[in-house]
Amino acid sequence: MSGSHLRLIASRMLRSLWFRPALYAILALAVLATAPFVAHLLPDGLMKLIGLSGVYDLLDALANTLLAVAIFSLGIMASSLHAASASTSPRVRPLLVEDSTARAAISTFIGGFVFAVVGIVGLSTGYYSDASKVLLFFVTCALLLGLIVTLIRWIARLSRLGGVAEAVDLVEAATRQSLRELAGDPLLGGAPVSARPRDGVPVLPGKPGFVQAVDTESLGCLAEEMRTDLHLLARPGAFVGPGRPLLLTLRTLSEEEESRLRAAFLVGGQRTYEKDPRFGLTVLSEIALRALSPAVNDPGTAIGVIATSTALLSDWAAQAAAACPSVRHPRLHVERLPVEDLVEDAFRWIARDGAAMLEVQLWVQKGLGMLVAQDEARFGPAARRLAAEALDRAETSLTLPADREALRLVAWIAHPA
Incomplete structure (x- = not known):
């Protein structure tokens, strides 16, 4: 798989619904694990100003509420996705799932829940010193502030979530x-096609599906390396399979060469918006x-x-x-x-x-x-x-x-x- 395809897959992962909650949960664990090692940097006077008995109660209240709020938010989002699919198109669902406000809200709620539960465990086992408890108190207060802001944004977002107008906008x-x-690169960096070769040798995909991305940089380099012109037949969005090749070459290639050419195409079961x-x-x-x-x-x-x-x-x-x-790849010919x-x-x-x-x-x-x-x-x-x-x-x-x-x-x- 080429580097551009890996970047595309990584970009999709970053926009997925599960990634940010997982990241927030890891950050919560990291903060709690490192608290004892940085607590000594706090002024000694803070321990006298702040009562430490309420830290446990505060974390307990967060643990009891945030999980329910997160589950409730996921339920609302699932209902909105179903409503959007019914009133607009099922193809809108991926864009709704990638909504930044929804992901931020669910991530904050789940991350806060993990923080509260692990914090309670640390307090119950004596993992935290008095100085660490002071630091834990300030982090909990910051978390509460973030939760309030996130909750307000989430409530405002619910008024539009799943609507037809929002689906059209997305x-x-x-x-x-x-x-x-x-518009900026209509030929994907290739040369314009004057005429499709009649005796071209087709390169078929490894499986039927929709072309989601084409790494023309790799194709251009491979064309120079193999010393043959390539005629791209399948732009992103094309359905490929038996009888519908990816491209044509001017000579017969080895299986290894065809495999390298196939690796420049990302083929999946569904069309995507990116390309x-x-x-x-x-x-x-x-x-x-x-x-x-x-x-x-x-x-x-x-x-x-x-x-x-x-x-x-x-x-x-x-x-x-x-x-x-x-024209960055003169040996790669692309139709408009x-x-x-x-x-x-x-x-x-x-x-x-x-x-x-x-x-x-x-x-x-x-x-x-x-x-x-x-x-x-x-x-x-x-x-x-x-x-x-x-x-x-x-x-x-x-x-x-x-x-x-x-x-x-x-x-x-x-x-x-």
Whole structure:
């Protein structure tokens, strides 16, 4: 596994729900274990000012309450995740789990519980001297202050946890980051493809799955070392397996060489947001489709998603136009991510399921029209085709002639300049 893949996995681990509570628990143990060795640094007068009998009672109260609070918080979070999956998309769950406020709250509660329990054990066994008990008192007071602040932030966070608007915001932020990376490096450091080799030798993955990341630095170095050009076929988000290779080479490779090339690809069972902007746009569309279902009937959410996707693609186009990507790996040939795919992921399925809703169709036409007005060369072909398709769907589904006429007045595709 390459270094970039290890960094990506480490980044996911740092954002996981269990990592910070485990870290806080370890820190609590470290503080309690080292307290006797640093307690002598405290002024002697503090032991006379502070009564030591209440330290045990304070820790006992914390131990009795914090575990219940932590379990209660986990229960609330589990309920919120279930509600978010039911009202938006199950693909939003990973982003909700990575919520920093929720992780900080649960971590503080669990870390405080471990601190209190181990502190009680240390006091009961005589591990702490009087000076150590004074230090323990100050650390406990600091912990109480942190718990109060965390509890207030957690209560404020509960008002938005699991809501549709928050889910849209989280997916938007993740998609914006991946689109920013795409704009700055559309070919992943490789050279543009002039023509795919007809006699190329495919390199298949070790298992079927979704490409989550590609280490193009390793691929570029391997191409130079093996003295062959590589044609990347599977960008992040692609599904690979038998008949769907990772890349093509210009010569037959040994098994060891193919294995080294496979190691540059991180393949998993699910798509992820980090390097796959199409996934983020697809999840936004899923949220809109759930809102347009007869059981929910919330066109306002779908309209908000259209506005969000339009803004994302608009910002990406502006960044891509201003970027000056360099070719770092001349022997690695990479195809550009088709603009048509991005536009379809953002608009097509909403236009299909919202065909009978005039308000949704108006916003589909507005969004596509804005993209064409911003960058005709980039968005024109895909946006015109989708706008015409959406107009045909709507005219078939809208039953009232006045609705069809209102849509045609706004549909720029029906009034070519």
